Amino acid sequence: MSDQPTVSVQWYWRSSRNRYFLKWRDPRTGQKRSERTGLDTRGKRNDGRAKELAILKSQTLSKQWDEPNETTWESFRALYLDRRLSKRSEGNRRKFVNAAAIFEDVMHSSVHGVLELRHVTPRRLLDVEAEMDRRLSPGSVSSYIATLRAAFSWAASQGLMPVLPKRMPDPIDYELPAMRLAPITQESLERMEAAAVRVVGRRHAASIQEYLRCLWLSGCRLMEPLDMHAFRHDKHRPIGLNSPAPMFAWVNTQKNRRDQIARITLDFARWLAPLVEQREWLFQPTCEHGPITTGSRLSSIISEIGERAKVIAEPGETPKFATAKHFRSSFVTRWSQRGMSIEQIQAIVRHASRVTTEKYYLAPIEPVAIAEFAEADWIPAVEPRHEQYQRGMTERETIGNET
Incomplete structure (x- = not known):
């Protein structure tokens, strides 16, 4: 019997959006998740379809968490640039590429072999932030870390990695400019x-x-x-x-x-x-x-x-x-x-x-x-x-x- 927790997905109609939604709770983090469906007309027929979508989503999530995740960083990087940042500004893409370069330098020094998303941990992200502190200004460090965490949040929403805990930034002591x-x-x-x-x-x-x-x-x-x-x-x-x-x-x-x-x-x-x-x-x-x-x-x-x-x-x-x-x-x-x-x-x-x-x-x-x-x-x-x-x-x- 598998010791992996099952995921219970429920469906509901949201009047303010005129659409059916799915909701569930992440068994690993306890956070509530939701996802909208393509059903925008309320009725008995769509109630049945929403129920089927909930069952399918539950099976998909359970399968993702039952199987070990071995998504490589290179494949995720290409996927994120193609699917998530393709319609964003050139500045956002350039910022992610620059932040990813520093991330790769730090991770390759501590990970032997192929770099995978499962290697991303809060402790290693602290090492990445420390390296950014040495290279960048305080404002740029916060911006680059936020860019990386946005990418990892998107990866977690796709079931490619677990959700990372929230970052508590250290207060910055700003000095009066010269x-x-x-x-x-x-x-x-x-x-x-x-x-x-x-x-x-x-x-x-x-x-x-x-x-x-x-x-x-x-x-x-x-x-x-x-x-x-x-x-x-x-x-x-x-x-x-x-x-x-x-x-x-x-x-x-x-x-x-x-x-x-x-x-x-x-x-x-x-x-x-x-x-x-x-x-x-x-x-x-x-x-x-x-x-x-x-x-x-x-x-x-x-x-x-x-x-x-x-x-x-x-x-x-x-x-x-x-x-x-x-x-x-x-x-x-x-x-x-x-x-x-x-x-x-x-x-x-x-x-x-x-x-x-x-x-x-x-x-x-x-x-x-x-x-x-x-x-x-x-x-x-x-x-x-x-x-x-x-x-x-x-x-x-x-x-x-x-x-």
């Missing part, structure tokens, strides 16, 4: 503006210089200045630049795809006010090939400007020059040095969480004395309640008049 240790200063910005002439030529330098200063003064994201308009409601637009509390309406830029009205600093408002009176589209950077409309092109030009100006944003053994990504973090660090609270900075840069502002944008640098800066350049930390109410009513009237 780029936030050297924010772009006023002097560094002026050097980059001067270098813009050598990168894009005198004819287009002014548009690039205005774009760079906008990033530096506002702390906005890379592509947002290109959608800044003087008055259009479907674009980013200023509100009350000459008021004590200037604001900006940001359209469809948040992760929840909602519009947001946020405060801006007074120095950015004073610099932007003349541009609003002169033109409708506030920033249109150009180069010798015409208007710059893509983020990749903008990033490339800013990187070249930072290298020409010798502005180091990430000091170290191999220092890195300033690029587009350093402007936003420089804004946070600069205003934190001036004494602005984290809550105010978070509102200006539109982060949903204070943790994001502190952890990924704020540099651990000693604060500069506030007396060195003009107090009129930044927002007061405390505002009386009656002034908050009056300002809120004024902002509502302003938005209503624009509408």
